[in-house]
Amino acid sequence: MRSLLTTQNLPLLLLLLQPRPPPVLMQYEDTAEERQEEFEDLRSELYSTGPTKPPTRKSFESEVIVDNYEPLEDLNYCDFGIMMKNVHTRLKCRKEHFFVQTKYEDLQKACSTRFVACKNGVKRCHKSKTITKAVYCNYTQGTRMPDCRYTSFYMRGYPIITCQWQDDIESLVPEYINNILEVPDK
Ligand SMILES: *[C@@H]1O[C@H](CO)[C@@H](O)[C@H](O)[C@H]1NC(C)=O
Numbered sequence: 001m002r003s004l005l006t007t008q009n010l011p012l013l014l015l016l017l018q019p020r021p022p023p024v025l026m027q028y029e030d031t032a033e034e035r036q037e038e039f040e041d042l043r044s045e046l047y048s049t050g051p052t053k054p055p056t057r058k059s060f061e062s063e064v065i066v067d068n069y070e071p072l073e074d075l076n077y078c079d080f081g082i083m084m085k086n087v088h089t090r091l092k093c094r095k096e097h098f099f100v101q102t103k104y105e106d107l108q109k110a111c112s113t114r115f116v117a118c119k120n121g122v123k124r125c126h127k128s129k130t131i132t133k134a135v136y137c138n139y140t141q142g143t144r145m146p147d148c149r150y151t152s153f154y155m156r157g158y159p160i161i162t163c164q165w166q167d168d169i170e171s172l173v174p175e176y177i178n179n180i181l182e183v184p185d186k
Contacts, residue, residue, distance in 0.1 A: 100159055161177050
């Protein structure tokens with residue numbers, strides 16, 4: 001009887017006698033778990049709000065319009081600019097992005113002009129009348145912020161933009177810079 005019990009309990013005993021993981025490993029596992037939890041929280045927050053909110057003037061300006069003193073001709077401008085201006089789509093890297101050195105009002109004026117062709121040939125863009133310095137950022141690597149990397153192309157020309165209707169102010173507002181129609185440097 002006694003020996004039978006012992007045999008039955010053997011697996012449990014073996015389990016209890018197993019060495020505990022060293023403290024360093026446990027710490028590491030905890031941290032990884034916590035990080036995963038944080039990530040899930042963030043993800044549910046980002047996805048529970050439904051579709052991405054349309055850009056308001058404030059978010060458009062902070063993501064797209066750059067100050068006069070910024071070094072647009074710097075070959076690494078995009079890596080720096082994308083990070084500083086927090087440009088992403090739900091933390092994922094965007095495939096491309098334009099920074100422009102112009103006034104918001106000049107872009108907004110373009111919204112009330114006739115349609116011109118966008119980069120893909122579809123006629124739903126508008127051309128701004130103001131020649132602008134710009135940087136085109138073309139995605140090269142990374143998946144999420146802050147790992148997004150881009151090639152930077154300095155440009156000068158007319159911004160081609162898409163616009164959208166904003167209900168609360170009942171007007172068309174700039175949505176994205178679609179392209180820069182380049183003009184030769186003077
Ligand atoms: C941007 O990158 C894509 C993919 O690498 C490439 O096909 C495209 O030609 C690039 N665009 C420009 C303007 O360099």
